[in-house]
Amino acid sequence: MSSDPWGRVDETGTVYVRTADGEKVVGSWQAGSPEEALAYFERKYEGLVVEIGLLEKRVQTTDLSAKDAQAAVDHLREQIDAHHAVGDLDALRARLDKLVGLVEARREERRAQRARQTDEARQAKESLVTEAEELARSDQWRVAGERLRALVDTWKGLPRLDRKSDDELWHRFSHARSAFSKRRKAHFAQLDAQREEARKIKEQLVAEAEALSGSTDWGPTAARYRELMADWKAAGRAQREHEDDLWNRFRGAQDVFFAARGSVFAERDAEQAENLKLKEELAEEAEKLLPITDLKAARAAFRSINERWEAIGHVPRDARGRVEGRMHIVDRAIQEAEEAEWRRTNPEARARAEGLTGQLQAAVDKLRGQIEQARAQGNTAKADKLEKELEGRQALLDQALKGLQEFGG
Structure with a gap:
């Protein structure tokens, strides 16, 4: 019979290990000497020591999940409880007990961290919702529209909350964006109606101007033309496709008379001739507005120049086309800048693009929720399948968002 402080081999070849609860059978050894039997099972004990040491290091220095750490502890505890090794098994159990406490502490720490992150995400999303609701009341269509799109990008970068909270906040956020889009669409629809009304008024002005073009009652007719011009300016702009033609007819009728x-x-x-000199100076002043960098300022400046232009009176006929052509170039540049702004904020096209984007975003959000649920239930196969579907939907969403950005100008 052979023995050491932690185990012994009896005369039948049975190997025992000493524990706080008494001796436990380790196994039977018939292939060699008792010393070889003890050495074999002591090596098994050393193997357990190494595994426990490695697990302790992983728990302390890596991001090993609490679930995986606990599974590793349970596996090692099963090996120790099987008593297939010779050594201080009680000490190993104590180390595992201590490791379990550390794992639980790590679990609580991560749970608290997740709670903090969730609270921060909630506050951030509530702040986004509040700002979106304020922007929904804005009349700064372009600036507010660009800011709302930026808020969407910020929202997408934040973690999801619990479904109920996240859905409620998203509903408010989405409602604010929809309200803004609805108001903007109504605003530009009103502009369209105003331009149509301007077209009708200007057609009437053109008809009267053409009827007066053959008059020889110089004073009263010239006065009436000035009134017609004032009415023309007061009418506002018609649609682009009508404005130039109406203006050419209106101006042409005046040209015939004058x-x-x-x-x-x-x-x-x-x-x-003196008028020509003054108008050439105004044309030069107007040309300095090009290229258009600040549409609002350029429009105001050109309006002031034009008012002074109209106050000057007529120029020699042979110079009129040249000097007016210079002013017309500036006027067209301003009109084109206005049309560019209109195209950038086209409400119907934007509404369709935003509708598609909203549908795709909802589909992506739904898939992410399903993936999280599948992962939580341990259904990896379903989660992987949904991940592939999510990649396709996300690609479509990215493409739709890119298209939507083109309306921002």
């Missing part, structure tokens, strides 16, 4: 009057009042040529 050309006839000019031939009668040739003595006013000197005055018209």
